[in-house]
Amino acid sequence: MAFDFTLTPEQERVRGLCRELAADFATRAARHDADRSVATENIDLLRDAGLFGVGIPSEFGGAGIGTVGWIAAAEELARGDASTALGFNMHVVATSATTERAAIPDDTKKRVAALAIEDGALMCAPLSEPASSSLLPSTFVPTVRAVREDGGYRLRGRKMFASYFEASEYAYFYAHPEDEPDPRAAIGMLLPTRQDGITVKDVWDTHGMRATASNQVDIDGAFVPDDLVLYRTGDFLSAFLIENAHRSFGGYTACYLGVGAGMVDWAAEHLGTRKGKGFAQEIGYHPTVSAAVGEAVVALESARLMLYRAAWQADAHGPSLETFHWFLRAKLAVGRAVQEIATRLTVAGGLNSLFKNQAYERMLRDAATAPIMPPNSLACGEMVGLLSMGLDPAQAPSLRPLEETLADPMAAAGTASAMRPTT
Incomplete structure (x- = not known):
């Protein structure tokens, strides 16, 4: 099998632009690291450079540089300021995951692309919740509850390590629909971050990546309208x-x-x-x-x-x-x-x-x-x-589940199958 990692002219242009921006970001990185502050001036420069659509396919108005293109660009940004690169990567996750996913209608993809490219809206992508652990992938299944109301969903729960949340206008967000007994079920949505019912707690005083402001977000009654509901899945971790x-x-x-x-x-x-x-x-x-x-x-x-x-x-x-x-x-x-x-x-x-x-x-x-x-x-x-080895990760030994999980066959099934390979 032949591999060709040669960058296209557009990928090279974006990488070169990110290299130039990174040199400027580096001049402020120490201050933001010491202050644990998001470099909002860097965000403005990324927006002004036309990079808010860097993760969006060209058919929806984005740069269309693909995964290889973003890998090359993100590396350059991080050489100057890793916190800015990682925080902005969450915007790329939100916009690309939305505009690339087949299950999301094209009209919705166009709306998300317009928010990023035309309106200049920054998006983040919080995933972690309390007690989640990357040693136990099933713990990332969302427990934030989504209750159906006229015109959308009302949310209650907590997200942890929410990088760039306070700097963002929207959060690419997963919540569990309250009417769904299967714990693997989730709704993907864009949560408007600047509304009542959202409280950010400053807990991010860490050893590294200090300027990502990856704080705790408490959600008590925040609302997501139907036009920002993206899709529904029965298997969150696979999706x-x-x-x-x-x-x-x-x-x-x-x-x-x-x-x-x-x-x-x-x-x-x-x-x-x-x-x-x-x-x-x-x-x-x-x-x-x-x-x-x-x-x-x-x-x-x-x-x-x-x-x-x-x-x-x-x-x-x-x-x-x-x-x-x-x-x-x-x-x-x-x-x-x-x-x-x-x-x-x-x-x-x-x-x-x-x-x-x-x-x-x-x-x-x-x-x-x-x-x-x-x-x-x-x-x-x-x-x-x-x-x-061709083995099923879901069958690997793990920690003993809580008794209440064992008593709930549906919950036990969700935990056991969370990382089962799919095609």
Whole structure:
């Protein structure tokens, strides 16, 4: 099978534009990291650059650059400011997942595209809820309740780690319809974020990715009108994770690849130009330093090829269990690569790499979250191993469910089948 990762002229244009923006974003990244504040000026620049449609197919007025194009662009953004890249990736998830999904009518896709491109509306994509864990994929099934009313749905519940929620006009959102006994059932919708019944609690004081403002969102009576209800599914995890892997976690995997690339850039600049006291040559000539940089580069390039291979699979063959499998491998490869890069380059860089005035120190903290973001590296490794052996992840040993779950056959069935492979 032949793979061609050559970018089209439009993909190259978008990547080059993101590279230019990233250089500017980098000048403010330290301040927003320290303040735990969303870089709203960066959002404005992304909007002004015409990138709010970067994840939307061309038939709906978007850039039409596909998965490979966004992977390339997201990596560039993250080299300058990973928090901005990851936060904006949620907008790409919301707009692309909506305009690419076959189950959503074209009229709805056009409306969502117009909100993003013509109105300049920023969207986020909160998924996590209390007690969800990427080691236990079934825990991501939504429990926010959607109650049917005239003209739409009334929502009650809580979302966690809602990156860029406060900066966004809409949230690409899943809720469980109250009239549906199957816990896997969900409704995809766009929740207007600026209304009564929504409270954001500032809990995001973290080690890395501090400027994503991934706070807790409490929802008590917020309303979604019918024209913002997207579609209904009977199997949320299959619909969101398996069928949508290239968007649901493929995009932010590229953001972490960009973090690794930024760390390598820093090492090349600082270790390749700094001289030790009493020596005529740059410290990069020391064999342990050059070996560390060489190993970091190989780890980065290997992970990049794995991610591009997964992106090619998505663009060439569309959503499938095989595409999901490739993105699990890519997520694991990038998480491991970033960890290896951080270990090798921090030792090679010495204490200079840990000072707060060095961009590397911020990237080092951002890198710590790479293997944690769902599906985390342990979950990826488990599922890659099972799928590679032709086994069913739903049959793998797991934690003992609560007694009330065992007493409810429908709930037990939903938990057991949450990650069963589908075609």
